[in-house]
Amino acid sequence: MAREKFQTLTEQMFYILLSLREELCGADVMARVAELTDGRVIIGPGTLYNLLESFLNAEMIAETAAEGRRRSYRITAAGERALLAEADRMETLLADYRRLGTGGERV
Amino acid sequence: MRQTKRTMMWYEFYQDANIEEHLEAMAANGWKLEKIGFFWHYRRAEPARVRYSVTYFSESSEFNPSPTENEETLREYCAAAGWDFVAGWHQMLIFSTSREDAPPLETEGTVKLEAVHRAMKKNFLPSGFVILALFGFNLAMQLRLAERNLPSFLADGVQLGAALLILLLVCHLVWILCSYFLWYRDAKRSVEQGGPCPKRRSRFARARQTVLLAAAASVVLFMYIPAAVSVGRGTVKGLLFLLCGYGFMGVVIQLVRRWLRHRGVSAWTNRIVTIVLAFVLGTGIIGGSVFYTLWVHKSVQPGGEDTETYITSYGSEWQLRRDPLPLKIEDLQPIEALPWSYELTEHWSPLASLQEGRQVEYENWESLDYEIFDVKTDFLYRACLRNYLGTEELVGQRWLEYSAADETQWGASAAYRLSIDGEEMDTWLLCRNRRIVKITFDWEPTPAQMALVGKTLLTGA
Numbered sequence: 429m430a431r432e433k434f435q436t437l438t439e440q441m442f443y444i445l446l447s448l449r450e451e452l453c454g455a456d457v458m459a460r461v462a463e464l465t466d467g468r469v470i471i472g473p474g475t476l477y478n479l480l481e482s483f484l485n486a487e488m489i490a491e492t493a494a495e496g497r498r499r500s501y502r503i504t505a506a507g508e509r510a511l512l513a514e515a516d517r518m519e520t521l522l523a524d525y526r527r528l529g530t531g532g533e534r535v
Numbered sequence: 536m537r538q539t540k541r542t543m544m545w546y547e548f549y550q551d552a553n554i555e556e557h558l559e560a561m562a563a564n565g566w567k568l569e570k571i572g573f574f575w576h577y578r579r580a581e582p583a584r585v586r587y588s589v590t591y592f593s594e595s596s597e598f599n600p601s602p603t604e605n606e607e608t609l610r611e612y613c614a615a616a617g618w619d620f621v622a623g624w625h626q627m628l629i630f631s632t633s634r635e636d637a638p639p640l641e642t643e644g645t646v647k648l649e650a651v652h653r654a655m656k657k658n659f660l661p662s663g664f665v666i667l668a669l670f671g672f673n674l675a676m677q678l679r680l681a682e683r684n685l686p687s688f689l690a691d692g693v694q695l696g697a698a699l700l701i702l703l704l705v706c707h708l709v710w711i712l713c714s715y716f717l718w719y720r721d722a723k724r725s726v727e728q729g730g731p732c733p734k735r736r737s738r739f740a741r742a743r744q745t746v747l748l749a750a751a752a753s754v755v756l757f758m759y760i761p762a763a764v765s766v767g768r769g770t771v772k773g774l775l776f777l778l779c780g781y782g783f784m785g786v787v788i789q790l791v792r793r794w795l796r797h798r799g800v801s802a803w804t805n806r807i808v809t810i811v812l813a814f815v816l817g818t819g820i821i822g823g824s825v826f827y828t829l830w831v832h833k834s835v836q837p838g839g840e841d842t843e844t845y846i847t848s849y850g851s852e853w854q855l856r857r858d859p860l861p862l863k864i865e866d867l868q869p870i871e872a873l874p875w876s877y878e879l880t881e882h883w884s885p886l887a888s889l890q891e892g893r894q895v896e897y898e899n900w901e902s903l904d905y906e907i908f909d910v911k912t913d914f915l916y917r918a919c920l921r922n923y924l925g926t927e928e929l930v931g932q933r934w935l936e937y938s939a940a941d942e943t944q945w946g947a948s949a950a951y952r953l954s955i956d957g958e959e960m961d962t963w964l965l966c967r968n969r970r971i972v973k974i975t976f977d978w979e980p981t982p983a984q985m986a987l988v989g990k991t992l993l994t995g996a
Contacts, residue, residue, distance in 0.1 A: 440643050454608065455615035458638075472642035473612035474590050478650050479643070481605075497607050 692762020773828030
């Protein structure tokens with residue numbers, strides 16, 4: 429069920445998982461994603477909380493440390509597989525786009 | 536200058552956009568939200584441009600002794616993003632920020648929709664459906680009563696008032712539940728297509744709540760209370776007892792819940808204690824109000840000027856009343872000098888009135904029974920006449936029905952006579968203008984008696 433839920437990743441899911449390649453505490457993920465994307469991808473705290481819970485339930489991330497309520501997470505092998513699958517999917521999209529020729533001009 | 540303010544919340548629990556806009560307007564006017572509950576509490580502050588955001592968290596509850604660890608984690612993430620926790624109520628959490636650059640609490644439609652729906656399934660939807668089922672069942676019972684005896688239902692302002700209040704509540708519940716599910720359907724469609732999870736806003740929320748409250752107050756003031764007063768002081772006192780009892784029950788339950796919460800009792804224990812307490816108090820109050828009403832009625836009658844106690848030759852005790860009946864047997868024919876009781880019961884509502892007259896003596900059980908029903912509109916008159924004339928099956932497959940009779944003898948515009956399995960009874964229905972009289976004799980009335988009955992009961996002469 430979890431696999432079906434995360435069959436494709438949204439931009440925010442993708443960057444949360446990517447940022448957790450290094451151990452981070454939950455609250456720091458927001459700043460890390462903003463930094464990784466130069467502020468292009470912003471994650472709200474409510475969305476972050478719910479996504480971290482879902483990733484934990486799907487075992488795509490694991491809790492690595494807990495100091496009081498400050499909990500740190502890191503991506504798991506399942507999370508890496510999801511990232512890889514998403515990267516492959518995007519590469520396929522990009523390859524199809526290039527193979528069929530670019531139809532428009534960059535504005 | 537007043538430093539605090541309490542207001543009613545005019546918006547539904549799920550109308551986050553309305554609530555946010557309202558709180559932002561209050562902050563701009565110098566009122567900062569402090570606490571939420573049945574009333575919303577504000578404290579005076581410098582007028583400021585403050586952003587509010589409402590979110591829903593399924594673990595939050597009024598029964599939790601303190602915020603759960605997960606709720607604290609969410610609050611921590613919000614604080615890191617520049618949002619301060621302001622107040623919580625059931626599954627609703629309210630945050631505020633003065634920072635222009637603070638990101639929205641929710642930035643992904645699918646995730647937000649799932650979280651909102653999970654929170655709504657925790658409390659708002661189940662409680663909505665349970666209340667709807669209970670009051671819907673009650674309304675169905677009231678409608679069944681109306682179907683069986685429409686004139687009596689229409690003329691009983693207390694019952695009609697209660698039915699209207701329940702109807703208002705049922706309409707309100709259906710509206711908010713449908714409104715939520717329509718929003719959920721649209722939001723699901725939107726996020727499935729990659730769009731945002733729309734905010735829930737209603738332009739008419741305040742107007743609708745105002746109309747609803749005004750309608751409920753009108754029913755209570757112009758129907759419920761006058762009708763209760765017309766029935767007698769026992770009913771009024773019983774209703775007051777019931778209202779005060781419910782107010783007392785609400786206060787006690789809130790205080791106990793808060794006390795248990797303060798003592799750090801677990802959410803489940805608190806919930807169970809609250810439910811048991813509500814059941815015990817609710818049952819006690821309803822039972823108490825019935826006993827109180829009966830006690831007041833009983834205490835009024837024996838001491839009343841027009842009532843006396845009579846013990847029959849076979850030893851049973853009756854209260855003989857001296858109510859001013861519009862028609863008595865002695866107006867129609869001579870009577871024996873027996874202890875007669877003259878009993879008149881009146882029911883009133885803004886739509887109709889019903890007088891039930893009965894002259895009876897308890898030794899031989901001779902009697903004259905009649906009811907005078909007046910209704911305000913032609914439409915209701917026709918519906919009530921159909922109800923009176925409806926064929927009814929009695930026990931043992933015996934059929935009770937009315938057939939047209941000679942109306943001229945009564946001075947009526949229409950008359951009908953009752954028969955059971957084809958055998959004519961001494962019960963008639965007489966109609967004139969919007970008045971229906973049902974009268975039952977112990978004897979076959981003469982044409983002169985019919986004319987006098989018509990003159991007295993149909994015209995009030």
